[in-house]
Amino acid sequence: MxxxxxxxxxxxxxxxxxxxxxxxxxxxxxxxxxxxxxxxxxxxxxxxxxxxxxxxxxxxxxxxxxxxxxxxxxxxxxxxxxxxxxxxxxxxxxxxxxxxxxSFLPGDEVVISASRRVEKIVDAPVTIAVINEAKIRRSTGFNVGALMKEVKGADIYQAGIQGIGVNARGFMSAYSYRFMMMGDGMNAMLPGAGLSSGGLWPVAKEDIERLEVIMGPSSALYGPNAHNGMMNVISKHPRDYPGGSVVLGAGQNGILTQRVRYAGIAGALAYKVNFEHIAGTDWTTNKEYWGDLNGNSTLDAGETIVVGHEEDSKIEDQRLNVGIYYAINNDMEISAGFGQGKQTGWGTTNLGANVLEGWTVNNTWVQVSHPNVFARFYNTTNKAGTSHSVPNRSMLELGGMTRGDAIEATKYVDDSGLIGAEAQGNIKLGFTHLIAGFDYMKFDPISGRTYLDDKGKDPVTGVEAGEAIVLAQTGFYGQAQADLPASLSLTAALRFDNHDNYGKNTSPRVGLVWKGLGFGNIRVTWNRAFQAPAILQQMLYLPYGVVGPYGLILRGGGRGFTYTDGSTIDPLKVETNETLEFGFKGTPVKGMYLDVNYFQSNYKDFISPLQMISDPLGLGLAGTPGTPLIITHIGDVALDPEYIMTYKNFGEVKMSGFDLGVKYALNNNIGVFLNYSKADYSDLKNKKEDEATAAKYASLHINAPETKWAAGVDMKDLGLQGLAISVSTRHVDEFDFISGNHRATAEGKGISITGNPYFMDEGPLGGYTLIDLGISYDVSEKILVNLTVDNVTDTEARQMVGSPATRRLAVAEIRYAF
Missing domain, CATH: 2.60.40.1120 (Carboxypeptidase-like, regulatory domain)
Incomplete structure (x- = not known):
């Protein structure tokens, strides 16, 4: 056996x-x-x-x-x-x-993601937040990420109406991969690129029960890439939420929304069906993109084309999910489901932007659940539709090709898949909870050589090249939670992972919670987590224009590089994060919930955003003006001279931070909240200013605000039964953001380092204070009307490079339950 x-x-x-x-x-x-x-x-x-x-x-x-x-x-x-x-x-x-x-005060809530078992949020040994069903039902948001604007410690990067990037504790890039997304505990990262699926994950908003968000390392239970934090989107069980609902909505920018959900129970059988469709037009950028057609490194007449116009800015989301649940007895259930998410919209990249046109994610699963045992098998697949690179399309259009032909010539292939299997058992012995489990994931990234170094027709040579990529990782984990004398509770967890490309890694976690105050708990937690480089970071291969007579190629760093002088850039290594946290959660004053934490994190072998590492013309694009830098080999494969951007490891970076969350119920009808976060990135700043380390760390960027806060008030049944009003204010300090060719800095404002007007530095991100308004009214037991107005004052807020500034957006919806 x-x-x-x-x-x-x-x-x-x-x-x-x-x-x-x-x-x-x-x-x-x-x-x-x-x-x-x-x-x-x-x-x-x-x-x-x-x-x-x-x-x-x-x-x-x-x-x-x-x-x-x-x-x-x-x-x-x-x-x-x-x-x-x-x-x-x-x-x-x-x-x-x-x-x-x-519950208005979250201290009364229970969560499952912190320890993979149900526990009160105040007892959880991690920093965790919950967005519950009532909050979700009374919002009109497009993307689950938009609901996180009020989560303490979360960095939100809104790239237009539809795109939401989520991160925590710094070092964001134009891609969102440092913050893990899960759907009902399943890996919800894209199986090809390894990036967050965001709005592509096939769960309709009407079927979301809650979001649980963990800030900080979570690899001890959830494995690689949960090293900065994770968000678990938890859907509704049909037995908990039977019945149906229909939602119709409309708003600015031609937005139209439709949602339908129905869940039924027939004896031991329960089922649900959900459908959601959203369409509209994003804010436009209307920027000029330069294609150096004659290779003279000079912007000449007829070499620019406008991108980010209305045709590029169409948005459409479609999500469908169904599930069947059969209760074998009072304790055991077998269930299965299917979901499909399809999206069209604008997506910022390190070297420009993509237009997603019909990008599709399918997810199929079957599971058996029991209070003491759980097992699941799932499969996630991709289809890229006619999604394509805006810069590559633009170059062909400038060369005389029609837009349709240019899209066809530059569209991505993504037939990638993920097969996952997992099982978990738990038992309580006395006052000790024991959990053990394993998970297995097999990734089959297939791009046809359109963005990965896999098997397919090479876009440069036109001949078949490369080999198929298959990656697998297996993890085993165990956790013990024990009640100790002196009102102490100890959590100890350990996970062992084996990765095809990065071997064996361990992720321990130890947390101690003291419950002796009577009005709250004090905790200290130590985690060590790791991030295996994403498939895109390892195996990227994407020709992306020219610099003078040389091609510009984006390449993964998984095999390393060699220069003409014999010096090398090592293959990418695993990034580790050790974090020590101190926190308090509780109700020190009647009606008040206080959640405060302080953390210190130490990153080793930090994985950078895309970096320019070669410069055959010595233009200074790789940091050595006047000195040509030429790569001769990737791994053991010889290369002709070219401009290369890739990912690489840095040495060691330390940071610390403080998060404060306060909720206070003035009475049964009015509650107020305040979140405040302050981060200390001085270690990296000092390294960049020190002559001995400045060159090494010059291209590593924080890309996050040092200070941010949010405050608001929630009111219900004031003067009119069923009326609820929420007003929130969110402030983000000004901060520099550098990712690939995108620059948003105070020092470089008005300058394009590439000479391309598309990449003109428009100054730092942030520096805004936004006010959001939400009004909902229960017309009857069955009819609910919602109105959401984001950015009430219509402030122009730049929240992500390469994306339109956000403006006021009002959306109204009516919901009928039956």
Whole structure:
């Protein structure tokens, strides 16, 4: 019997043992929301014991084997405030019914992503935030990332109406890959490039139950690339959210939205169907792009073309997902589902922009779940449609080709796929929770040599070249959470990963939580996480125009490079991040929730954004004006002279930061919040100013604000039952952003380092204060009207390089539930 079979059999045996208990007395009851709808799988625990149960499809529960005596019973459900009841158990059954209210103060909420099990957010050993179903339902956002604007510590980069980049703790680039995205715990990064799928992930907004966002390293449980943080998009179970809804909306920029959801229950079978469609026109940039047609390095007449116009700025999102769930018994369920996301829109890259036209992501999954055992198999695939590079298309158009032919000649191929399998078991022994599991992912990136160094027709030579790329990684993890004397709780986790290209890596985490204050918890957590270079960083191959007589090629850094003098750039290595965090979460004052944390992070072998590493003409583009730099080999393959941009490792960078989040309920109808974040990037600044290290770190950039804050007020039922109003203000300090050929700096404003007007430095990003307004009104139990106005004052806010400045956007929707 192999190790995998032994592991699964052990977990099943433990689950069977855990289900046996003595029949002395019991506690029964129901758990519903304030409207009386059952909260399926709500947790009901007997305080001070290891006894508990989950609510069934009708919201009913039974805790058996309870000895005679008086107890306190607590019910909890994610997104709702916990509630407790006192009961006395005799020879028969005692009853405790619960009607849970939606929580304004997050300290009452429970989460699952922090430790891969349900726990109160105040007990979680990490910095975590939740955006619950009520907040999502009363918004009109296009992209799940847009809902994170008020999350403490999150850096939000809005690239137009549709595109949202999310990061935490610095070092962003034009691509979003440092912050891991997951969908119901599945890897939701694009299987070809390894970048965040964003709005391409196939879950309709109407089907999102909540977002759980972890700031800081999470590799101990979630593996490579969860080293800066992660966002888990959790969908609705049809038993928890039965019934249907239809949403219609319209707004500025010709925006039209339609959403439909229906979930039903037929005995042991439950199912759901969701569809969403959004269309409109993004803000335009209307920039001139220069193509040096005659190779004389001078901008001549007839060598520019306008891009980012209205035709480039069409946006369309379409998302469909279905699921079937069959309850084998009260504890075990088998389920399966399919989802498809399709997107058209503008996407910034390090060397310009892409127009996504019908880019499609499909996701299929099947899983078995039990309170003690979980297993899942899933498959994610890509199709690029007619998505293409704007600079490459522009060069062909300038050369006389029609736009349609230019798109056809420069369109990407992406037939990439990901196969994933995972299993997890858990058991509680006394006051210790034990979790163990494994996951396996096999990546088949297929670009037909249109953007990866894989097998296909070479865009430069026109002949077949390259080899197929297949990458696999396997991870095993374990975690123990134990209640210790002196009101202490210890969490220890360890993950072991084996990567085809980067071998064996370990990710430990240790967290200690002290619960002795009575009004909150103090924690200290240490993590070591790692990022294996993304497929794009390892294997990128994309011809991207010319510099004089030489081609400009974007190449992955996975094989390393050799110069004419014999000096080398090493192949990319794994980046590591060690972080120490101190935090407090609790309610020091009645009605107030305080979440504050301080962190210190140490990055080693930091993976850069794209860097110019060769300069055959000695133009200074690689930092050596007047001195030609020529690459002769990539790995052991000889190259002709060319301009090359690639990814490379840096030595060591330290940073620290402080995040503060306060929520205060003035009464049952009004709540206010304040988030404040301050980061210290002085270590990198000092390295760039020190003569001994300046050259080494000159091309590494923070690309994040040092200070940001958000504040707001949420009001409901003021003067009119069912009316809710939220007003929020978000401020981001001015900051430089450099990624590839894009520059947004104070020093270089008005200058294009390439001479191309498209890459003109327009000054730093940030430096804005934006006000957002949300109004929702429950016309009846079935009809809800939402109005969202982002950027009420119509402030021109530059939030991402190569993208249009954001302006006011008003969208109204009406929702009918049945």
């Amino acid at each position: 192999n190790k995998k079979s032994i592991f699964i059999n052990c977990c099943l045996s433990l689950a069977l043992i855990a289900g046996l208990s003595a029949q002395t007395g019991s506690i029964t009851g129901s758990v519903t929301n304030e409207n009386g709808s059952p909260l399926v799988e709500a947790n009901v625990l007997v305080d001070g014991t290891d006894m508990g149960a989950s609510a069934n499809a009708n919201g009913e529960y039974t805790i058996s084997g309870v000895g005679a005596g008086s107890y306190t019973v607590t019910a909890s459900f994610i997104g709702y405030a916990s509630s407790s009841r006192s009961v006395t158990v005799g020879d028969g059954a005692a009853t405790a019914n619960f009607a849970l209210a939606v």
